[in-house]
Amino acid sequence: MKRNSLLLALAILLLGPFSHAATARLPVEAFASIPDVSHVSLSPDGSKIASVVRIDTAEHRGTVVSIVDLQSGEKIIPIHTDNKRFVILSLQWANKDLLLIEAKYPAVRYGNPTTETRLLKYSLASGKTNNLLRASVLKRLKWLPQLQGNIIDMLPDDDDHLLLSLDGMGQEVGEDSVIRVSLTQGKSSFVQASKRHMQGWVTDRQHRIRIGIYRDDNQYRIYEQQDANGELRELWHFGFFAEDSVWPLGFDEDPDILYVRAYHEGLEAIFKVHLSDPQLKKELVYSNPNYDVMGSLIYSKLKHKVIGISEGNGEEYTFWDKEYIGLQNGLKAIFPGSNNYITQFSADERYYIVYSSGSTEPGSYYVGDRNVGEIYPLAHRYKKLTPEVLVPTERLNYQARDNMEIEAFLTLPKEAVPKKLPMIIFPHGGPISYDNDSFDYWTQFFANRGYGVFRMNFRGSAGYGYDFMKAGLQNWGLEMQNDVEDGTRFLIDKGIADPDRICIVGASYGGYAALMGAAMTPELYRCVISIAGVTDVAYLVKSSRRTTTYEVVKQQIGSDIDALYQRSPLSQAAKITVPVLLVHGSKDRVVRVKHSQMMYDELESLNKDVEFIELEAGDHHLSNNEHRLTTFKAMDHFLAKYLQVNKKG
Incomplete structure (x- = not known):
């Protein structure tokens, strides 16, 4: 079979064709199911594709790792998970025979709920899956490391080894050693x-351990050495959330040139530093005049140089090399209006994976062949969603009450007139995170149900520079919360939102903001939904005392326990007068389920209208398909009851 014919057949084999549904109301499953495919990875020789594929059969539900040979079409399924016992985090080819699979699972250490990670390896030759680290290796450590998937160097010139940064031999938890691991023998x-x-x-690119990152109670330091266990030279030191921070990203082929991320005119940018320079002068390489530059370096093993940066914040990868700029421009011509990410090249860079996405494109994977100048469809991330059934998102800005400029994103139902619409106010989690105008399955679900959706990047959100980020530190329930309220009132003043049909919905920090909105301005919202939300900020800080991030948490959120409790939904429950829906996973390791349990008990004791759904063995991210469907069906019913989408404004 010809390669292009096989690839077209493969796209159907993996996921089936797009389901061209009408623009009417779609089943909850179309939006709320976990992705049909994710974590697509190309083998170094370009001959095989590995991916995580959702399955839903009488025998199995959850996800599988799928490996497909692009020449023969042969498919292998080495691993299945129900996404309760463990969740697959990433796939990475070590060589043309071995696939590395990182997974996480919930556990408890010394009475503290934790998330553990492990690294597995699957061999095509043997057909076996094993732990990367042998038991004999782990026995040499002082304690079993919680996180075992931190690969710092794949050693591309050595097919049988990699370098792994690993806890377990220091004086305290979190002090990493580096070990060289045999992929075949496990030694x-x-x-x-x-x-x-x-x-x-x-x-560095010569695979020497050059940079060490140090953290004590209130400071980071960046050290350099010429080789492993060498004499350390301090390059920079800075406090948590400091404007003079300098974060190493990686080396160029020249072992003297280190790329770093630091602030430039108030926004994070990319610099390079010659380590031989006693002054360590930072030379600007790339900046964005409006946003922080995030993401990681893109390094060409073929050209032996850094060729660009993966920006994040909804932006496409930015290439600095003319050859790759031309390739990116070609993709823009093929997929106009989408963000097109070249996520991976084969070792010879003749084959590559493209992920194309946008507000009305839920994500499609393609494989490109530079030998013939063609690109072929591979898989759809959500096969039941098409551009025809999705709606675009509009960027806009509003001013908070103190004149702070807030960027926001408005998504309206299909063919809706922007006048007195039922509205979902949907603040993001984090809170040092961000929303953008790319595809968001929550937003599209709400819009498909007939609701407008408004998401704002309140102060403290990532991507807008140092001052904006700093404005959110220790600000829970204060100006950050005002920004959400001011966005809601902006929509009312513009006549877009029906003031009698507004619900505030959020997950994680967004769940906190939703509950606080209902408490601080009960007249503003008709109902509130909190998914895995923080309800007691004081408890959130106190429960991190035995973790390595405690000092960071205190600087980000605060340490005045009494004040934090007063800025918590739990302490303000009596002020909530609208119906509340709480959803939380019992094994959430980010925000403990106790937050929602306490909130439910308090609201119920006050005879408030509250419903609580506890997802058995559920995590923070709704990784299990049944949990996600349960959550979205509950939201669907709850919103329909209180927002009356068919009512005329």
């Missing part, structure tokens, strides 16, 4: 000894 040897407070290591 390991220590390359870099742990050092006091040293939490991470970076190699």
Whole structure:
């Protein structure tokens, strides 16, 4: 079979064709199911595709790892999970035979709920799946590391080894060593000894361990050495959330050139530093005049140089090399109006994976063949969603009460007139995170149900520079909350939102903001939904005391326990007068389920209208398909009851 014919057949084999549904109301499953495909990875020789595929059969539900041979069409399924026992985080080819699979699962350490990660390997030759680290390796450690998937160097010139940064040999938890692990035998040897407070290591392109990242109670330091276990030279030091922070991203082929992220005119940008320069002068490489530059370096192993940056914040990858700029421009011509990400190249860079997405494009994967100048469809992330059934998102700005400019995103139902619409106010989680105008399955679900959706990047959100981020520190329930309220009133003043049909919905920090909105301005909202929301900020801080991030948490959220409790929905429950829906996973390791349990008990004791759904063995991210469907069906029923979408404004 010809390669292009096989690839077209493969797209149907993996996911089936797009389901061209009408623009009417779609089943909850179309939006709320976990992605049909994710984590697409191309083998180094370009001959195989590995991906995580959702399955729903009488025998199995959850996800599987699927490996497909692009020449023969042969498919292998080495791993299945129900997304309760464990969740697959990533796939990465170590060589043409071995696929590395990182997974997470919930656990408890010393009475504290934790998330553990492990690294598995699957061999095409043997057909076996094993732990990457042998038991004999782990027995040499002082304690079993919680996180075992931090690969810092794949050693591309050595098919049988990689470098892994691993806890377990320091004086305290979080002090990493580096070990060299055999992929075939599982044996390991220590390359870099742990050092006091040293939490991470970076190699150069010659695979020497060059950069160490140090953190104590209130400060970061960046150290450099010429080789593993060498004499350390301090390059920079800075406090948590500091404007003079300098974060190493990686080296160029020249071992003297280090790329870093630092602030430039108030926004994060990319610089390079010659380590031989005693002044460590930062030379600007790339900046965005409006947003922080995020993401990671893109390095060409073929050209032996850094060729660009994966920006994040909804932006496409930015290439600096003319050859790759031409390739990116070609993709823009093929997929206009979408963000097109070249996520991976084969070792010879003749084959590549493209992920194309946008507000009305839920995500499609393609494989490109530079030998013939063609690109072929591979898989759809959500096969039941098409551009025809999705609606665009509009960027806009409004001013908060103190004149702070807030960027926001408005999504309206199909063919809706923007006048007195039932509206969902949907603040994001994080809170140092952000929303953008790319595809969001929550937003599209709400819009398909007939609701307008308004998402705002309140102060403290990521991507808008140092001052904007700093304005959100220790600001829970204060100006950050005002920004959400001011956005709601902006929509009312513009006549877009029906003031009698507004519900505030959020997850994680967004759940906190939703509940606080209902408490602080009960006249503004008709109902409130909190998914895995924080309800007691004081408890959130106190429960991090035995973690390595405690000092960071205090600086970000605050340490005045009494004040934090007063800025918590739990303490303000008596002021909530509208119906409340709470949903929380019992094994949430980010925001403990106790938050929603306490909130439910308090609201119920006050005879408030409250419903609580506790998802058995559920995590923070609704990783299990049944949990996601349960949550969305509950929201669907709840919103329909209180927002009356068919009522004329």
